[in-house]
Structures are given as C-alpha cells and as structure tokens.
Amino acid sequence: DAGVIQSPRHEVTEMGQEVTLRCKPISGHDYLFWYRQTMMRGLELLIYFNNNVPIDDSGMPEDRFSAKMPNASFSTLKIQPSEPRDSAVYFCASSLGGIRYNEQFFGPGTRLTVL
Amino acid sequence: GNSVTQMEGPVTLSEEAFLTINCTYTATGYPSLFWYVQYPGEGLQLLLKATKADDKGSNKGFEATYRKETTSFHLEKGSVQVSDSAVYFCAVTGTASKLTFGTGTRLQVTL
Numbered sequence: 001d002a003g004v005i006q007s008p009r010h011e012v013t014e015m016g017q018e019v020t021l022r023c024k025p026i027s028g029h030d031y032l033f034w035y036r037q038t039m040m041r042g043l044e045l046l047i048y049f050n051n052n053v054p055i056d057d058s059g060m061p062e063d064r065f066s067a068k069m070p071n072a073s074f075s076t077l078k079i080q081p082s083e084p085r086d087s088a089v090y091f092c093a094s095s096l097g098g099i100r101y102n103e104q105f106f107g108p109g110t111r112l113t114v115l
Numbered sequence: 116g117n118s119v120t121q122m123e124g125p126v127t128l129s130e131e132a133f134l135t136i137n138c139t140y141t142a143t144g145y146p147s148l149f150w151y152v153q154y155p156g157e158g159l160q161l162l163l164k165a166t167k168a169d170d171k172g173s174n175k176g177f178e179a180t181y182r183k184e185t186t187s188f189h190l191e192k193g194s195v196q197v198s199d200s201a202v203y204f205c206a207v208t209g210t211a212s213k214l215t216f217g218t219g220t221r222l223q224v225t226l
Contacts (some may be wrong), residue, residue: 004158029214043159043204052132058214081198091158098212100147101166 004107012113018080025094035091082114121217136190136220138205148188149206169188194225
C-alpha cells in the first residue's frame, strides 16, 4: 500500500483565500484523523472520523475550518477565509480500529503558509 | 482531559551514548501509551506502545515500560546512532479514540 497520501505537500496562499487540503487514507482503514502541528502549540488533533462520520470536532479552532469525508477513500480539510495564524503543517492519519490498541499511520503532511 | 509532559530538548548525544527521554502522563481510566518518532520532513511513525501496566514496549533497540505507579513511560536506548536523530513524541489515549501528544523532544546524535 502507498500509505496515507496528502496533497498538496506545500501550499502558499494569501490571507483571505480559501484553502483545501486533501487526504487519502490507507485502504480499509476505518478511522481518519486531521492534526495541525506548530512550534508554539505542538501537535493538535482537529477532528476525527469513524466510518466517514465525524466523531469529535472539538479541536477545530473556529468556524473558518471545516472537514468532510464523503467516502472511505477521501477527506478534505478546508479553511475559509485563511489567516496568517493558520500557517502550520497539517497531517492526516488513519488507523484500522480504534487507536487504543492500533497504530495510527500518518501522511507526510501539508505545509501551509498564509501570507 | 488527558495530558503528557515530556522533557524539553534538544537532547544532544554522541554516537553510542545511552538515551533517556522522560515522559509522564495524566489520564483517566486505563490508558494505552505510545512513543512516536518524526524524522525531518516526514509524518510521525509509531515506535513502540504499551497497553497495560508493567508492559514493556520495544522496537529498534528502544524500550519503554508502562509504570502506572509513577504515571511514567520513559524512552530508553542503550546505544544511539546518528540515524536516530529525530523528534520523539510520547502519547496517551484512554477510552476514546483520541491520542494526546506531548510537545516532542528533539534528539541530535553526533559522531
């Protein structure tokens, strides 16, 4: 398997623009997670899905952020409008079964820069 | 909620030195504990895990023992290599499918 695939790998945009990050989980995995990593706040869980259904979005910073998972092989994280403080590396991860016992596989991340 | 405290880095060691990275946690219930590693420019990878008290996780020469009495899960390796240079994250999960990560500890190994 190719692992978790994220696109784009790098995104540079201007403040106020819409940004869409994409993720393809490992085939057969039923959990999908979106994280944000910054120097100041470390690694934060934004939202996670189980069987394409959002389970916990308490980490989503504000209404400018939204995430969808229309099917088992695709998820998006959208920021509209983007702000400079959204600059971070965004990771998607997937797992087979709950993560209490099972490994979470991370994608390579999308580095977002908002000017 | 759950929380993880890791020793601050960076940790700089010479090759073949002994490594310890301290990790303590707070959690309700019966958490599982993990160490993940992040190499430059990559996502995190699972290094080892322990799912119950007194379990020892091990992988690639790294070890960590789940100590419930001290709420700790310290990472150790007897002889580090340059290729071990990375950021190491301790993480804890409880009954929900959420991982809480520590802030990460950067390890730099020199020749």
